[in-house]
Amino acid sequence: MELLIAALLMGFLGGGHCVAMCGSLSMAVGFSVPRDKNFILYSFFISLGRILGYGAIGFIASVFMQSIVGLTSGGVFVLSIISSILMIGIGLHIARINSLVLYTEKLGTFIQPIIDPIKKRLLPIDSIPKCMAYGLFWGLLPCGLVYTALSMSLTAPNALLGGLVMFMFGLGTLPTLVGLTAFNSKLNSILEQSYVRLFLGSIVILMALFNLFMTLQKTNSFS
Numbered sequence: 001m002e003l004l005i006a007a008l009l010m011g012f013l014g015g016g017h018c019v020a021m022c023g024s025l026s027m028a029v030g031f032s033v034p035r036d037k038n039f040i041l042y043s044f045f046i047s048l049g050r051i052l053g054y055g056a057i058g059f060i061a062s063v064f065m066q067s068i069v070g071l072t073s074g075g076v077f078v079l080s081i082i083s084s085i086l087m088i089g090i091g092l093h094i095a096r097i098n099s100l101v102l103y104t105e106k107l108g109t110f111i112q113p114i115i116d117p118i119k120k121r122l123l124p125i126d127s128i129p130k131c132m133a134y135g136l137f138w139g140l141l142p143c144g145l146v147y148t149a150l151s152m153s154l155t156a157p158n159a160l161l162g163g164l165v166m167f168m169f170g171l172g173t174l175p176t177l178v179g180l181t182a183f184n185s186k187l188n189s190i191l192e193q194s195y196v197r198l199f200l201g202s203i204v205i206l207m208a209l210f211n212l213f214m215t216l217q218k219t220n221s222f223s
Contacts, residue, residue, distance in 0.1 A: 001108070003152055003153075003155070003156055003161065003165050004161075004164060004165060004168045005168075006167040007149055007152055007153070007165045007166070007169040007172065008040035008154065008168040008169065008171060008205070008208055009172060009204075009207065010087065010090070010145075010148070010152075010169060010172065010207065011145075011168070011170060011171065011172020011173040011174075012151060012172035012173070012175065013094070013203050013204050014170075015094065015198045016127030017211075021187055025068075025207075027164075029036065030217075031151075033124070033125050033126075034124055034126050037126065042125060042128075042131050043134070045128050045132055046125070046134055046135040046138070047135055047170075047173075048131075048132045048135060049132035049134065049135025049136045049138075049139075049141040050135035050136065050138045050170060050192075051132060051139075051171055051173075051174065052132075052135075052136065052165060052167070052170075053135065053138075053140065053170075053171035054146070054149070054166040054167060054169060055163045055164070055166050055167035055170065056163070056213040057139070057140075057150065057166055058149075058150060058153040058161070058162045058163040058164070058165055058166025058167065059094050059159050059162060059163030061150060061153065062153055062154060062160075062161075062162025062163060062164065062220065063159040063162075064108035065079075065154045065162075066159055068160065072170075077215055077218065078156050079151065079155045080081040080155045080211065080212075080215040081144040081212065081215055082151055083151035083152045083154070083155055083211070084147065084208045084209070084211045084212035084215065085208075085212075086104070086141055086147065086151050087148055087173070087204060087207060087208030087211065088102060088113040088208040088209070088212075089096055089101025090144060090148050090204055090208075091149070091201045091203075091204035091205035091207075091208060092201060092205065093199035093201070093204065094197055094200050094204060095200070095201025095202060095205075096194070096197055096198075096200045096201075098192060101144045101148070102144045103141060103144075104144045104147045104148075104165060105142040105147070106180065107142070107144070107147065108140075108142035108143075109142050111140055111141075111142065112141065112142065114207070115137045115140050115141070116188050116223075118137055119134060119137050119138070122134045122137075122188075123127070131200070135196055139170070148170075149165065149166055150167075151168035152168060153163055153165035153166045153169075159167040165195075170213050182209070
């Protein structure tokens with residue numbers, strides 16, 4: 001349950017990062033929706049496809065990781081520590097203190113040349129299935145925030161929970177990205193305020209430190 005709550009909060013509190021990384025994409029997608037279609041409805045289904053894609057990624061990655069962790073002793077604790085460090089990095093980035101964590105996005109740059117042509121084939125986004133498909137491929141874009149959430153899902157005790165962690169993370173991003181797509185950059189002006197970003201970043205860092213503390217406590221109990 002703690003993982004699900006943490007993933008949901010990180011997705012929501014990471015709204016500033018979503019604005020920075022996906023704001024222009026959200027705007028472009030908005031212009032790709034024909035004027036005779038329901039703008040808000042389509043933006044919702046695009047994000048729903050993205051969230052379901054996150055859940056699928058979390059489930060598949062967790063299935064793979066469970067088989068590895070089963071062969072190692074204490075491997076899950078190492079993953080928890082890495083996850084906490086990445087969360088601290090995301091918090092620092094949200095607060096605009098340090099953005100080193102964004103270098104993790106280079107891990108997925110090889111995917112973009114593969115998915116970009118597929119996304120272009122889905123334009124214009126004039127049907128619900130196209131919305132879902134576009135959202136699914138959108139979720140595969142390189143993103144340090146997504147990688148951090150994925151590292152959290154890999155620490156889940158089973159694959160189903162791992163998928164739910166990513167689903168909850170995506171659900172947390174829903175208000176920001178649907179808002180951007182449907183209402184232009186209204187939320188951007190709020191989330192770009194320095195004191196707002198500092199507050200949100202601090203919350204993420206505190207969550208990461210708590211997760212790190214709990215992980216180290218568990219590690220000591222097994223030693």
